[in-house]
Amino acid sequence: MSAAKLIALDWGSTRLRAFLLGDGGEVLQTRQSNDGAATLKGADAYAAALAALVGDWRAEHPALKLLACGMVGSQYGWREAPYVRCPADAAALAAQLLTLDDQLGIVPGLVDDAAQPDVMRGEETQIVGALALHPELAEEACLVLPGTHSKWARVKAGRVTGFATHMTGELFALLRQHSVLNRLMPADGSSPASPEAFLKGVEAAKEDGGLGHQLFAVRTLGLFKQLSAEQLPDYLSGLLIGHELASELKGDVPRVALIGDPALCARYALALTHLGQPAPLLLDNTAPAGLWALAQTTSLI
Amino acid sequence: MSAAKLIALDWGSTRLRAFLLGDGGEVLQTRQSNDGAATLKGADAYAAALAALVGDWRAEHPALKLLACGMVGSQYGWREAPYVRCPADAAALAAQLLTLDDQLGIVPGLVDDAAQPDVMRGEETQIVGALALHPELAEEACLVLPGTHSKWARVKAGRVTGFATHMTGELFALLRQHSVLNRLMPADGSSPASPEAFLKGVEAAKEDGGLGHQLFAVRTLGLFKQLSAEQLPDYLSGLLIGHELASELKGDVPRVALIGDPALCARYALALTHLGQPAPLLLDNTAPAGLWALAQTTSLI
Structure with a gap:
């Protein structure tokens, strides 16, 4: 079994999903709780929710950093991360990472303001993941993330060129x-x-x-x-x-x-x-x- | 003051409105309660709601008949009145009046089944009223009844030729x-x-x-x-x-x-x-x- 390298957090409105990732990014362990961003108020509540779910991982691997995406970075989240404007690629997102206490990174969201502004938080990371897993999509693709607020994103030459939300x-x-x-x-x-x-x-x-x-x-x-x-x-x-x-x-x-x-x-x-x-x-x-x-x-x- | 001639009831989902009408149809008195059809279950509940609102009118004018329109005639209402198919005019509605105990008439609804079926209950009566008050609309008009479920009805030569509901x-x-x-x-x-x-x-x-x-x-x-x-x-x-x-x-x-x-x-x-x-x-x-x-x-x- 490979060594643990990163605690990855998919922290949306309704759920917190945690992944202990190994050497090549493979998922070593997965956990989830109902401590979604919609139910938490204030930094202490976020810190407590994190400790409750992965406190033992952090105790066992004190050097590990954490990286989170999703509504945890909204204006009602733990700390507000910026929105990166489209067109944007993974490097543009990484460049505007918000870091807390040098331990936890929060991925910025994306905004498409070509017409009326449209936003996403969390899906930008799923898009980066889809392109990492399927590099053939990077040239040109339409990535659809169905859900409460479905996102339709257009990708060209590795960048998200624009997107639309449907409720x-x-x-x-x-x-x-x-x-x-x-x-x-x-x-x-x-x-x-x-x-x-x-x-x-x-x-x-x-x-x-x-x-x-x-x-x-x-x-x-x-x-x-x-x-x-x-x-x-x-x-x-x-x-x-x-x-x-x-x-x-x-x-x-x-x-x-x-x-x-x-x-x-x-x-x-x-x-x-x-x-x-x-x-x-x-x-x-x-x-x-x-x-x-x-x-x-x-x-x- | 003219003599009372009819107790008119506009009995929708959320409200019961009663009008005591005089000789020429003029409104002599108006009352309303929150005993809408959505809150009532069973004939006794309807009879009680009616007695609570206009029991004194009926005691004072025992010979008066009552005429009701709206969800009171739905399948969950007091008694189910039929739907009359478009195109239909006032005479077609009157011909299919449902009567209870020879005292209370319930106006049928309208159905437009040219495409997927669409229905109204209550609005057909408002349309008849609009055409009575403004005969110039009867030749050709678009009658719009905004609300929870807005109705757009087309009228031609005195008949409702079709309609659509918008939620x-x-x-x-x-x-x-x-x-x-x-x-x-x-x-x-x-x-x-x-x-x-x-x-x-x-x-x-x-x-x-x-x-x-x-x-x-x-x-x-x-x-x-x-x-x-x-x-x-x-x-x-x-x-x-x-x-x-x-x-x-x-x-x-x-x-x-x-x-x-x-x-x-x-x-x-x-x-x-x-x-x-x-x-x-x-x-x-x-x-x-x-x-x-x-x-x-x-x-x-």
């Missing part, structure tokens, strides 16, 4: 849990997935009428029994993801890589191929690889 | 109260209206990128102080209403009449004229006039 996952959760649309649906999680209903939603998103109108069909299709209660959440998901894809699949689209939760990525892959796109590359969380790559360009390891 | 108001409430977008906003109701921010949202809705993407700008414009916290709710409102208008203002649009809450209608009127439409006709709740018109074509008065 697809958050809209789904809001409508699923709090809107009139949930009344005809089964309780959360009780329904088997219906790819048929999902693709029906993807198809409906291609029609005229607008999202705010089409959403109402989730109610009426249930009301008139054209979809079963179990199918309605998938239809809603297809409608929302379909709108996201319709916005992003305009013009020439380079090779698409999907990064993140495998079940969610599979859903996007199904919609993409249904719409005539080539099968995308599927990648699981690439944050550890990204943190390793960024650490290599700094003095952290 | 604009519900999306606003969900995003305002429950989403990440609310974090930078002031507490509900504490901000003076900003027509400037509202119209900035209306303008943004004309751009590419899709609603799910544009919504995220409500966060970033706040983050980068391009809009103040007080302006963000109005920007969000403009974005959502702008998308609704963009969907509905395609092709030739006949005269537009806005029906409903004056403050909300003023907001839609501002957006419409900003987008180059003629100033719309503004009408307050036309349900009493609609119920009176429908009662006249039945045996209720």
